[in-house]
Amino acid sequence: MEEKYTPEAIEEKWQKYWDASGIFKVSEAPEKEKYYLLEMFPYPSGKIHMGHVRNYTIGDVVARYKRMRGFNVLHPMGWDAFGMPAENAAIANDTHPARWTYENIDAMRDQLKQLGFSYDWTREIATCRPEYYRWEQWLFIKMYEKGMAYRKESFVNWCEPCQTVLANEQVEAGMCWRCGKPVRQKKLWQWFFRITDYAEDLLVHCDQLPGWPDKVTTMQKNWIGKSVGAEIRFPIENASKAISVFTTRQDTVFGATFMCLAPEHPLVVELSRRTPQQEAIDAFMDKMSLQDRSAKAVESHEKEGVFTGAYCINPMTGRRMPIFAANFALMEYGTGAVMSVPAHDQRDFEFARKYNLDIIVVVSPEDRELDPAAMEEAYTGEGRMVNSDRFNGIPNRQALDDIAAYLEQEGLGKKTVSFRLRDWGISRQRYWGTPIPMIHCDRCGILPAPEADLPIVLPEEAALLEGGRSPLPELAEFTKTTCPGCGSPDARRETDTMDTFVESSWYFERYCSPRHEAGMFERKAVDYWMPVDQYIGGVEHAILHLLYSRYFTRVLRDLGLIDCKEPFTRLLTQGMVCKESTACDQHGYLFPDQVVWKDDGPRCSLCDGAVTVGRVEKMSKSKKNVIDPGILLHQYGADTTRLFCLFAAPPERDLEWNEQGVEGCLRFLNRVWRLATDWMDHIKGTPAFGGGPADLEPDLRELYRKIHETIKKVTSDIEDRFHFNTAISAVMELVNFMYGIDRGAQSTSKAAVMKLGLESVILLLSPMVPHFAEEIWERLGNASSILLAPWPVYREKALVKDEVLIVIQVNGKLRGKFSVDADAGDDTIKEMALSDEKVQKFIEGRPIRKVVLVRNKLVNIVV
C-alpha cells in the first residue's frame, strides 16, 4: 500500500460495488429487528444544497451504524415534487413545471449517489407521479365520506390585475410580487381537513413522545393551544340574536364594558346596516380587506376599531355594551368575538383608553386599590372579586369556577375548551399539485369522483396562464365530466389542487411498499416497518409538517388502514447551514467564488471594488452565500465533504461553513491513510489483538486502553445523542496516539494491538466516510465489504485505570492536583489533599470548616 489517497477513484469504485451488489435493498424480514431511518425528502429545486448534504449525511451515518449493529434498516429516498417553485421556474424560464421537476430530480439523484448514501433506491418515489397521488385522492374521498374533509368559505390573498391567488410568500409589503399592485382578501369556497377533531389527542400525545426534542413538543403544544374557559352569550339590544364569546376570564365578566368582533364576523356588516355607523364600518372593512390578517401582522398592527352602531347587553350586569369591529380580533379563534374587560386585559385596556370607553375594576389585588382613572396598564394578576354582585369577596380563581357554573345554571353560557389550532385548509388554486377528486353538478351538488376513475390525472402538458394562473379551470378536457350521481354530461371537476403538505403527510408510509398498486400500501409491509424509528430533518418543520403527519397517521388508523398511531418514534431536528454574505456596491450580493481575498481586504472579482462582508446567515440563493456541494465533491470528494458536515458542529446546532475546516478533514483522512500505509507490512497477516490488558507490557496497555475508550466514546456519541463531532474528535485522539507508537522495535503483541487499533479506527469511521473505510478495510486483507463487519465492542475490563487524578480546590478554586490509587479510601485522599504543599499555603492559619469529596474527581477544602 504505497500510493496516495485518491478519493475520486475510490469513491467511484465503491459506489459501483454497492450499486451492483444491491446491498442496500431491503425487504421485510420478520426474524430480524427492523430499523426505519428516514430523512425529510427534498423538494427537487435543481441542485442539492448544503442543508441536504448535512441532513442526509447525518441520516446515512445512523443508517450504516444501525446496519452494523445487525438491524434490518429501511433507508429510502424520494421527492416532494409538487409545489410553487416549479410554477415560478416555468414562468421565469419558459419551461413546463413537469419537465423542470423531472429534470431536477434526475440531476439531484445523481448528486445524492455521488455522496455515497446507503439508500434503497428501488423504493424511490416522486409525489407528482399519478401512481403516488392516486392514493392521496383515494384517501381524500374516504375522508370526505367520513366527514373529515369538508368545504367552507375562507379568505385568500387575491391579486386583481393578475387574477391569481397569491401565497403569503408572494405578497411583499401588501403588494403582489409580480405586478406590484395591492393585494386584497377575497372569500372563496375551499376544502378543509377537520384536524381540530384530533386537537386533544394530538396534544395529549405530545407528552408521550420521549424521543422528540422538548422544544418541538412544546412548540406543538403551544400551536394546538388548548385553553379552558367559558362560552357566554351576550344578547344584542333590540334583537332576538346574541353574540357568543369564548373567554378564559369569565371571572371578569362583570367588568366587560364593550364587545369586539373580528372584521370578518358576519354580524359586523349586519348590525351596522341602517345605523349612522354604516359608512364608517364600510370604510373600515375596505381598509381591512387590504390589511394582512395573519396572526403575525395582526399582533403587530396598531389596535384600531370602529363602532358598529349597535349594542349588546352584559348578561350579568345588564349593562349596555357598544359593539366594535376591531382589527385585533381573529375570526379563526374562539367565536370571532371578544368580551372586552379593559381593567384586566392589556389589549382591551389600550383600546378603551384610545376610544374613551369605561373601565370597571372587578378583581382587586390584596396590596392596593385600583383606580380606573389612574391605571396605566391592565391588572392581570390575582385578587378578590369586587363590583361583581354575589361573587364579591371571593378569590378570582375560585370565581372562575363559580361563575362558569352560575352561567351554565342560568342558561347564559357554559364551560368549554377552545383550541388555537384551526382546521387545515388544503385547497390551492394552483396547477402543479394533486387534483382534488371531486365533481360539481348543478343538480346533485358536490360528489366524489368514482373510485374507478382514479387517479384524476393532472394534465402535465398544460401551460400556465399569464400571471401564473392555473390553466385547470379553463381546460375543458380536464373539467368536463359526467356526474356520477345523475349522469349529466355537464358536470365539472374540482380545479383546486391540494396543499403539498398533504403529500408529505403519508410518504413515509408509502415507502414501506412503494410499488403497491392495489392500495395506498401493503398492510404487512406497513405493519412491519412503521413507525419510523428515527426521523431527521430541519427544525423549520417542527410544527406544521410534523403535526400534519401525526394527524394523517391518526386518520389512517381510524380508517383501519394501519395500526400505528405516532409516525415518528425519535426525532432529530438539525440546525441550518450558514455562511457570511458578501456584496459590492456595483454588483450587489456576490457568490463566494466571486470574491478575491487580498491583503487589504476582500475585493470583487468583477469590478475590483471593495466588498462588504455581511453577517452569517442561512445559506440562500437570494443572498448568494451558498457553497455548491458539486464543486466540493469534485475538489475534496464525498468522504471529506461528509466528514466536515459531521465534524464542524453537533447536528442540532447551526453549522457555519468554513473552507479551511474542510481541508482539515481531508488532512485527517490522509493522516489515517498514511498510518495504515506505514504499518501495513507489519500488521497485514497479524490477527487483531483479542486478549486482555494483563497480557501486555505497560506501554501497549495504554494504547490498548485508549482503543477501548475510543470505541466506548464513539459508540455512545452516535447511539445516545448523535454527536458525531465529538466521536470524530475521539478517533482523532486515538490516531494521534497511534502516531506516537514507535515502529522501530517490532513485536508480535505490538503488531496485534496496532492491528486492533487500526481496524477499530476504520470501523468507527466507516459510517461517516464509507468509501474510504471500504478501501482500507479491503487493503487490510478483508475479503468482504466492511458493511458486513459488526460494530466494534469495548471491554469494560480494558477501561479500568490503576490511578485516578484528584483535583484539590480551596474555597472552590483550583489549587493543586495529585494521582492516587483508584481504590484509595476517602480518608487517605482527604489527608493527601490537606498535606499538599501548595494547598497548605492557602489554608495556613485559617480554620477548616468543611471538606467536600467527590469520588475519583476532587477535594474541596472550605476555610
Added chain:
RNA sequence: GCCGGGGUGGUGAAAUAGGUAGACGCAGAGGACUCAAAAUCCUCCGGGCGCAAGCCCGUGCGAGUUCGAUUCUCGCCCCCGGCACCA
C-alpha cells in the same frame, strides 16, 4: 407582537448527572526535513501582571442559590427559526 431556540479564545467547537473551562480541529507563531517550495513531522497558542514560581481576571450583561455555576433561578441585551398558501 406571540411561541421556540441560541450566545464559550483570533476561529468551528468541547466540558454527557453542579466538580480541572477551552478536548479535537482551523488560523497564527517558531523549529525540523528540503537547493527551494509544497506536503509532512515536532513545539507554542484565552487575557493581564511577573525574570520566574506563581497570582488575578475570564463562558453575552446584571443579580441570586451553592463549598463549588458554561451548567440551576430571576431580570436584561443581541442573534436565529416558526407564526397556518415557501417547503
